[in-house]
Amino acid sequence: MSDAPTGNEKSAPRNFIQQIIDADRAAGKNGGRVHTRFPPEPNGYLHIGHAKSICLNFGLAKEYGGKFNLRFDDTNPAKEEQEYVDSIVDDVNWLIAGFGETEGFRVQGSENSSPAPRTPNAEPSLLNPEPFFASDYFDQLYAWATQLIKGGKAYVCDLTAEQMREYRGTLTAPGKDSPNRNRTIAENLELFAQMRDGKFADGSRTLRAKIDMASPNVNMRDPVLYRIKRAHHHRTGDKWCIYPSYDYTHGQSDSIEGITHSICTLEFENHRPLYDWFCRELGIHHPQQIEFARLNLTYAVMSKRKLLQLVQEKHVAGWDDPRMLTIRGLRRRGYTPEAMRAFCERIGVAKFNSTIDMAWLEDAIREDLNERAPRGMGVLRPLKVVLANLKEGETIELDAPNHPQQPEMGSRKIPLTREIFIEQEDFMEDAPKKFFRLKPAGEVRLRCAGIIKCDEVVKDAAGKVTELRCTFDPDHSRKVKGTIHWVSAPLALTAEVRLYDHLFGVENPDNAPEGKTFLDNLNPNSLEVVTDAKLEPSLKDASAGTSFQFERSGYFFVDPLDSKPGRPVFNRTATLRDSWTKESGRD
């Protein structure tokens, strides 16, 4: 069943792409079909900007009861690797699970497992489970190039890269024709075949479209269709020494797959006339290219080059560092695909070049995890408290709900003992009026336990508070202003907890002063490792890859890589909203 709008219900806001598709369907274009795709180059890991594109394309296909392809635009063997193909498939599958998709795409074998020939558009379901590869179309692309040559629309050019740059002209000055522009069709055919057969050196010749060297759009000044490049391709191996360019490959790949709406980012706007030119000259199915603004976020950088630099120069631990806005990083941070989808829907899609506030991302994961994460208690910076009226060695079993708003999530036992830990910041000796936590002679509620009164403050020689002596009152009925979390000292689980903050300390890291780079804007406090956090004992069995809310603290994810059975390691996904820190920060 499709979620396509019926027109009866009050229509939700439609973005400009949905409006285009609505109009196309109303006009009967493509027989009402909607077929989108996500076309990454396998030369790096996916990041949150790609997530926006995936959610958009996949969401559209799902909404309209259409189809969605994953296709690798692998036309530059020098940069592409199988490792990236595998990680991209994995990340895409993870993401579309947020749409309720359980099947996903199959991980592809490398070049050794020669794929069976197939018809790209044959699968009846929402997604074609085998990812597509532009490299699978190399033979067809070659044939089409020959066709263009025969039609006098393409020629072999002998200009070097530098010469070609000179001939291209500038943004304001027209280019001039290549001396080879008027070769005969027969000669072009022969030379192109020789290019393919490895008769020429790398870079010595190209196949170019014959369009218009004086076009105000530089992309139309006889763009390169094929270049000679002897490189091992991750799929086609050494079969080819000429490779098609992006412009020559992308639209035709869309066409072969029966794509109806080819959605890409704004920088390809100037390429659209070329996209259209190829489909028209070749007389093939003509998808519509639509451009939207890529995602920008505050406190983040998004370019592949910069992300790569962060990894290579070890400013982060790797592509999956939880501070990275790569899909892998977000996954390890504890983000859920549902939250990612909600985020992508909320930010919308338009042509305006915008920057989304990072708070929106945090809000999306909080909203999701608030619903589903079971609660627990964890003390990050422990302060010992002795409950003087409790017996030594006595353990009181208390019942704690796993979710205050959802009783169906059940409850767990937490032990109370004479010695407990509370958070250092939950005690203040000289507390301001609005400080609702523990202070000398003051009272505070221990979550799910009872009320304690602070009788004595113990300090070391340096005057640092080392211990509190309190009286415990199990009576729950009294009203006290503050409630704090706590953990049994002797029974606590000591665990490593990693506290993450924005990777960059400023809203726009790229806005670096003269002589500085975005790296100078790194936040030195983006990672704090707490090696001896004290957690309630039930967390000992927390399974890897699950999320918890440590009450009053934040959402934490059991790290899938570093956790061992019985020894979980927690990554903080997000803090809870905290109006006290704001309040106390004021003068």
Add this chain to the structure above:
RNA sequence: UACCCCGUAGUGUAAUGGUAACACUAGGGAUUUUGAUUCCCUCAUUCUAGGUUCGAAUCCUAGCGGGGUAGCCA
């Protein structure tokens, strides 16, 4: 300096010729055994100037501002 695209609360996105809506942030308040959650309230001369129209965020013109484009990268 050429061409293309874009300008609506602090940030985003709606309203598609009928008098600016929703979300996040921020600031107030209520509830609360998480200072969480939840719930209320507050925050805009739609970049500017002309024009078309009974009526313009929407259409036209000019200006201003922002972004993109000169790889044999994608």
